[in-house]
Structures are given as C-alpha cells and as structure tokens.
Amino acid sequence: MTALHAAQYWALLLALAISLALNSLVFSAIIVAKLVRERRETALAALQAQLTDLLVSISNADETFSVERNRVTIGDRVILLPPPRGLVGSTTRELILSFIATLKGEGRERLTLILESAGYVDATIQGLKSRSELRRARAASILGGIGSARALPALTERFLLDPSQEVRLVAAEALAALRDIPGIPGALLFLEAARQPTRYQEARIANVMSKFGASVVGPLEDALSDPDARIVNFALDVLIEIGLVLHPDKVIAITKHSSAQVRSRAIELLGAVGRIDAFEPVSEAMSDSAWFVRLNSVKALIAMGTPRDEAKRARYFRALETALHDERWAVRRNAAAALAAADDKGRLILQRALTNEGLAALHMYYLRRGQVVPTIT
C-alpha cells in the first residue's frame, strides 16, 4: 500500500509540474506575442509615414518622376523601396494598393509602374503558382488591385485552369477590375455561375458580369427562358445591375413565371430600365398573389413616372389607388408615396382615399409634409 501511495504521489507531482510548465509557457507566449506585436506596429507606423509622403508626391503630376528598379525619384528626392518579400514588403504593397484605389489617371499609372519596376508585380504573379489555394486567391486579388497589364496572361490562365472555384472566381474579378478582357467572353463567366456556387460566389459572379455591360445582355436575356428558376433569377439580377434590356418581350414573358421571386425580379427590372411599353404587365402585376410582386409593381410604376397618354394615365392612377387599399402596409405606403409625388390628380386621389381609418397615419404624414416622398423598401 505504501509503495502504491508513493507512486500515486509522484505521478501527481509530475502532473502538477507539467501543468505548471504549460501555464508558464502559455503566459510567456502571451508576453512574447504582445511584445512582437508592439514592435511590429512601431516599425510599420514609421514605414507608413515614409511611404505616405512618397505616395502623396507621386499623385502630383507637376513633380518630375522616374523609376529604376526599386529606386524612385520624385523631384529632387530619391526613395528606395524595400524588396517585395517579407513583412515590410507586404506592408509596402498593401499601403500602395490602398492608395492606388483612390487614384485615377497619371498618379495611378505611376504607382503601377513603381510596383512593376520594383518587382512587386512579378513577386505577386509568382504567388499565383502557390500550392495554397488561399495564397493563389490572395495573389489574384492583389493583381486585380494593382491593375498591371503584365498580370493579364497569368490571371487568364488561373481563371480558366485553376482547380479551385474560389481562385477562378477571384481571377475573374481581377480581370474585370483590369477592364481589359479580350480573351474572356461573358458567356464563360455565366457558365461559371451554373457550377453550383454558393450564394456569396453567385453575388460576386453577378458583380463581375455586370462590369461587362452591354456585351453580356444578349446571353443573359437568353438565360431568362432557362427552366431553372435560380438561373433566371441570377440573370435578372445581373440585368438589373446593368440596367439595360435589349428585348423587353423576353422579360415581359416571365412576369407570368411560376416562381414569385422571378415575377418580382422581372417587374423590378422593367421598372429599373423604365420601359413605358412594359406599363401593361407592370400594372397587371398589381393583382399578383405575392405581396412583394405587388410592392415591386408599385415601385416600378414610380420609376416609370406618370404616363402622358390619357388612357394609360387613368389606368396608372387606378392601379395605384388599388394599391392604396392593399392588405400589405408596405404596398399601401409606397402607393401613397407615388400618388403624393404625382400631379394634382394623384394627390386628390390620395386625399380622398386617406379618410379611411386604416390609412390614418399615412394621411397625417402626407398632410403634414406635403410632397416629401420617401421610397420605402
């Protein structure tokens, strides 16, 4: 029993020693982490001060400017940029990048030239070959920010061939940021969207596609007849963002789609492009069973404005008057806003309708504020 007792005692003592050692280790790590952070922050603040001075001078077109490798001459000052690697290099690149985003024209070109000349662009292109998906994506994103044409072939390759969907997408974003994408037809990007993306990736693809403008409107309109409602919605979203429709009949056709989401988006698009020839389907949507379709119908009517044609004018006000008594408050509120914003006839309809007890708050509001008309989501 005594021997067992002693073994137990020593085992416990050992456990205590280990836990004490671990505590000391973690405590020391906290102290070291804090010390390292503070030193790094101090060094970075100094570098930032120096670079900010350089960046401000560069954007001044009157200053003479030349660059040779990492040696930048602005007026009579010479600045040596740190090599593109390590913490100092990446901080320099991040600082210049954040500055590039705020510049246009010559200042921006000068900074891109500096990054190319000092080896920052090449170093980042090397990053596109990294084994780590995260690093490749980060490198593509940085190259999009720098805006150097030198990165185009490498980015195009990543976009077309990278095994990671995330990297392909970031490369597409970078290419779109460069606004010089002869080798990438819009349809290819659209196909990208159909490869089971997450909603976040879908949003980014829509964002990239919207930058292609009119060139992708045709394929997007074709996609409106796709049997998959998700694809139709996606196409509608991008068209809304671009704000252009070449064949309104294709959009009008889907205002009767089985998916309320699609109907709602189609009405929104017709409102966004302000096609007066779409007045009929938009006002018809006021009797849709889904409240958000009716809401978008009211908003689309507001966006289209009061028609000049007498018959259409009468139908326009009738539709808004119907909406004023809608079961949904958001629809009523926007209809009231539309009528208040319209001419005397609209305001008369509003005054007459607002005697209804259920609309008392709207009544008070518009009587008090006259024509202040918010559009409410």
Added chain:
Amino acid sequence: MLTHFLWNAFFGFAWLILVYTVFVNSTYLVYTLVAIGTVRRHLKTRSKERIEQIFRSKRAPRISVILTAYNEGPTIIDSVRAMMRLLYSEYEIVIVNDGSEDDTLQLMIDAFGMERVEKTYEETISTQPVRGIYASFECPLLLVVDKENGGKADAVNAGVNAANHPLFCACDADSLLEDDALLQLVLPMMDRLAFVPVAGGVVRAANGSTVTRGTIEKIELGHRPIELFQVVEYLRAFLVGRTAQAALNISLIVSGAFGLFDTETVKRVGGYNKDAIGEDFELIVRITKHLHEIRREFEIFFVPQTVCWTMVPHDWKSLRNQRERWHRGLMQTLQWHSHMIFNPRYGKTGFLGMGYFVLIEFLGSVVELLGYAVFPLAVFIHVLNLPTALLFFLISVFGGAFLSLSALLLEELSFHRYTKWRDVLKLALYAILENFGYRQLTLWWRCRAMIDYFRRAKHVWGEMQRASFSAPPP
C-alpha cells in the same frame, strides 16, 4: 476491515476524479487546438474585401434585426442608434416592447418620431396580444411592436412574426453590435454549400469600456473582480468553446444576445419556447433536431471575429441569478430532448454535441462538487494524506488556469482587443485567481440550481441590476 474498504472506495473515487479531470481537460485541450486553427483560418479568409463585397452586393439577403426590450429605458435609445449605424445594404430594425412598465415605448416614440400604423401582423407563432405597431417616417428602417408582457422568448417570437426579411438577428436591447456585425454573420450563410440556419458571434463584457452614442469608443476592463472574472470566462467560452464546437459542427448554443437565424426555419420549428428557461439553447437543439429529422445537411456557424458587447452583471446577486438560470435551462433542455443524447439518428449532434453537455457541463458540476466534499473527508479520516489532496487540488487549479490562459493567448494572437499591458496582465492574473473562490462559487450556484430543478422549484428570473452603457455602474 471497514478502514480497508473505505480506503479502497476513496482511493478508487480519487482516481475516478483524476481520470474525469484528465478527460475534461483533454476535451478542452482539443477544443483549444481546434479553436486556434479555426481562428487563424478565419483571419486569413475573411478579408476586408470580402466583407465589402457583401456590403455592396444587392444579392445579400435582407435582415430583420430584432431587439427585445423590457424596461430598458436607460439603454434603449443608445441601443437603437447603434443598430441604425450597422453596415448592411438592406435591413430593418424590429423593436419589441414587451409590456415595459417604464417609459421605453414613449422614449422611442419621442426620439424617432414613431407613429402608430395599421400594419399587417401575421401571428405565425402564437404570442401575447400585440397592442400596436409603430413605424417611423423619419427612419423608415424602424418598426416597433408593442405587446403585452410575455417574457423574452415571447417577445422575440413577436419580432419574428413582424419581421419581413428571410433572416433575422436576435439581440438584447442592452447589447451593442459592432458596425460590421451583420456582414460578418451573413457571410457564412451565403458562402457555404450546406444550409446554415444559424450563425452566432462572440459576446464580450462591455463593463469599463467607454460607450458614446451607442458605439464602443474605447475598450477597457471593468474595475471590479466580478467583472474581470466574467471577461476571462467569456473569452474561454466564446473564443475557445464555441469556436471549436462550431468547427466540429456540434454547436448547440448561439447566444440569445447575438445570433443570425433563418426566419423560415425558426417559424417552422415554432419559434422560441416560452416555457424554456434557456430558450436560446433549447431553440438551437430543436432546430438541429428538425434538420436531422428531415435529413437536411446543415452547419451551425460561429464567427469568432464578430463581437456583441454586453453589460455583464456587476453584483453577486445578479450573477447568481443568471448562472442558476443558465444551469436550470441546461438541465431542462437536456431533459426535454433526452432522446437525442447519444442517439445515432442525430449523428455528431447527438453524440458529441449533446454528449458534451451531459458529460462535461452537467456531470462536471456533480463530480467537482463531490471532489470538494470527499477529499477533505478523506484527509480527515486519514484515507488520503494532505499533500496528495493538495496536489489534486493544485492540478485541477492549474489545469483550469491553463485553459483560460490559452484563451487569452488566442485573443492576443488574433483579435487583441485589449491593447494595454495592464489589461492583459490583469486578465492573466484573473485567469489564475478565478480558480480560488470564484470557480467554487459558480459551482455552488450550479449545484443549487440542480437541486432546485430536481425539487421542481418554481423558476423565477430574479431581479437583474443592469448598468447603462452611458454611465458606469454605481
């Protein structure tokens, strides 16, 4: 003969406790390592650009922020103003006045020019009667639901009924969200192929920090030991515990003070249960149960860099009430959903998720209390010698301190919100000190809650002393 039997019994029990301690500490060690890896990955992938993309995107789902208020006069205006500053493309704020007896409703009417409106209110989830709905024409994103008092769960349910958007964020009126909180929380919901019905963030103690017009201006620690102990506890629970559980996809708690939910799913499972003591825990268990039953792949997500600041109790009585309520809530939920525990039908949730709550959260307090009772007795009757008992105690103390210090290290390596040396050292000190008295006190409260629960004592919320963000507690 009797002495020999007692010796063996105590000796066996002592080793059982030691084995249990090793099991618990190993679990936490695994959690710590998983949390470190997860936080590092989060920091690498969740860049500023990604958050900005969501902010600019028209495809980001709309969110209803639900704020429940019961006698929140001192903090309500600051809280609403803070919510109005949130960065998000399209959201609404639904404030539910849960029959406040103070001037909460009038304060909102005056501050935001609210007027009573005839808005459609579909009672999908049954709640106490709604007295009126108020909208603000000056701030169109605000909506107030004024209802009869029915408790926190009932109030959130009324907010869910009134919410117009596919996602809702439930927050307490005495909490402050960081500006990009919604963007941070919505990202996993948009960026996962699996369905994410709930995403939660970190809750931290705001006591001692400077708050101006609903925004945290300066992050500092409170002065009272009770506040500092809770800062350490929250760091350990959120940065390590919740992060690791979510990474292992066994998460079952998203704090009621801060979480983003899929509105349709919550409505489908019937909303918060009004009879549940720990309604947030119970709701997540019910959601996971429902999703397992319909065989839908899902993830409960936790975002460690999103913070909700809240005033934690600054007096012992309030803290005791809170902790007793939490523990009763734990036991009630485990009892209500006992069929899920270690049930293969519920996969990892049943085994590891519910298993953790049974074996560590529930059983832990029983074993620890028994340890405190049996060891002195064993020394007293000379079954165990004093140095051995002391060694047991010290191992358990430094094991606990190691986990708290690890959480502090993770904080320092990642988010480093506490910038002053003094604050970091203070937290390190309290990570050790909490094991001498505070831990035993909270253990006693948990055990009391357990006894009360088994005796079926009537559950009361107890008076909670709240401090306003604008002024330090008395």
